Amino acid sequence: MKRQLALICFALGSARRRAGRSFALGFALALVTFALSAVLFLTEALRREFRLAVATLPDLTVQQLAAGRPALIAEQEQAAIAAIPGVIAARPRVWGYYFVSSLSGNFTVVGVDTDDGAVRRDLALVSMNGRLPSSNVSGEVVMGAAAAAFFGLEPGDAITLPVGRAEKRLQLVGVFRSEVGLWTADVLLMSEADAREFLHVPPGYCTDLAVHLSTPDEATVVARKIADRLPGARIVDRQLMARTYDLTFDTRGGLLGAMLLPALVAFLVLVWDRLTGVGTGERREIGVLKAVGWQTGDVLLARSWENAAIAFQGAAVGIVGAYLYVFGARAPGLAEVLMGWSTLYPALRLTPAVEGGQMLVLLCLAVIPFVVAGLVPAWRVATQDPHGLLRGTV
């Protein structure tokens, strides 16, 4: 232990003495680690958000299609679906998109019956400040954090929004927290009656039917039975959706990771090149160490500590930078690549979610290859005659 501490102190001193070289290598490593970490952090944060979102979805969602596009579905279909064995409940839902042209903002209006115990249970999973809108009081709304920020509202404030040619006054009674931001960012949650008014959904119709099953694993079988009874309906399976999201993020994250691999390889080539060309001063220093009695192993150990210190600092800077870039600056440039199929308005703020394991993998990916790449050239020099190294003849 004492020996390792002494070698570490010496190695840190060496890194300081060769500040230019240490800085250049550390900076290059920080850039590579930054890029890898940013992809990993963003992919994991998005995956987490989508998992949370999928967890609150009904087992099956039934939509009516007309001319290949989603259309309103008659609420009377509810009874036919509820009669299928294995179905606990089939609830009509009223939701849709609401565009405020004067603000260039697109929002998702969701109508809920907060007197329904099941609805309250589902909404209890969603983290929020304030309370739910009353079912029997018109004009109460809960907004996503981003939507509230977009309007500049806080709980208790009111806003008047256009509904067709008229206007409707809404009072903000709650705000969803940012940790559920991906799926609540643009949401305006209100009573079912208010939602029908905003979205022009006539009574007796709904946007879709949320189907809950006693055994979610039987979703495929029940979906087939629903399809038999409602020809032309589209049935969305929650488990299928979860797998699709996972695959999508795995593919996109993997693709980006693969694109970054050449950068990592280029960096390692740079390290190899830089460390292979051990400079005259460094060769002489190794000669001095050998001449005063250091063994080859001692020299290699000191060099490993030196390289590990540089790599660790570089990687730490890269990881912290990536964290700030993803969770602070919202990953401009990268977010569009990973979430390219949909642009969210208002802007999405991701909740920081980084696992210790991820950090360890990133550090190992950065530090171990760097230290190994530096060992061989150091070994080549350290096995030379100290006499020749001091005189510059080898």
Added chain:
Amino acid sequence: MNVDNVMVRAVRLTKRYAAGRAEKVALREVSLAIPAGQFWVITGPSGSGKTTLLGLLAGMIAPTSGEAHLAGRPITHLRDHHRALVRRRLVGMVFQEFALVSGMSLEENLFLPWVPQGGAGRAERARARALLERFGLAEFAPTPVERLSAGERQRGALIRALVADAPILMLDEPTAALDSENVRTLLALLLALRDEGRTILATTHDRRLAEDPRVDGVLRLVDGVLEP
């Protein structure tokens, strides 16, 4: 000469270097024996093989043939790490260009040999303090070596060689960078160290050192061969 009393011995040491396709003989069948507690000087023109001989005797270079012994032990066929250990225990070495690490303080340079053992112990630190006082460098202990004069660096290198309290002291051209006054000081120090019981072997061009009557013996190398 009593064999038991010999501290540094060379038996037909030969060193050949590859020089392109040709081969250069740096040292040819050199044999010598330096008794313990004596101060010997190796002279000769540039390129005569003085430094190579010193490197071979200190175990820093492997010979092409022949054998070197330190304190009665053959060192030539030892593995690299064993030779490093022998060097650390038996030989204090002062190199022509001092072999101090730039960017490190004089004190850090003095304790460099002990880093792989976890740092210098109390005894080494006390010895270093005493030597710094004795050589007039106490105030320069925390100074980076590149800020020291040639004479100060020379003495610093000598202190490092002495801190280990090794019985043999080898010096390669110790007066090369020194003015007359510093040469006189160094010679006095070396003679004092000899009188304390150390075996000293120095290579030099410097007549002031080679012709000093207080030196115990002088060897002359010409073209890698020891003159009789």
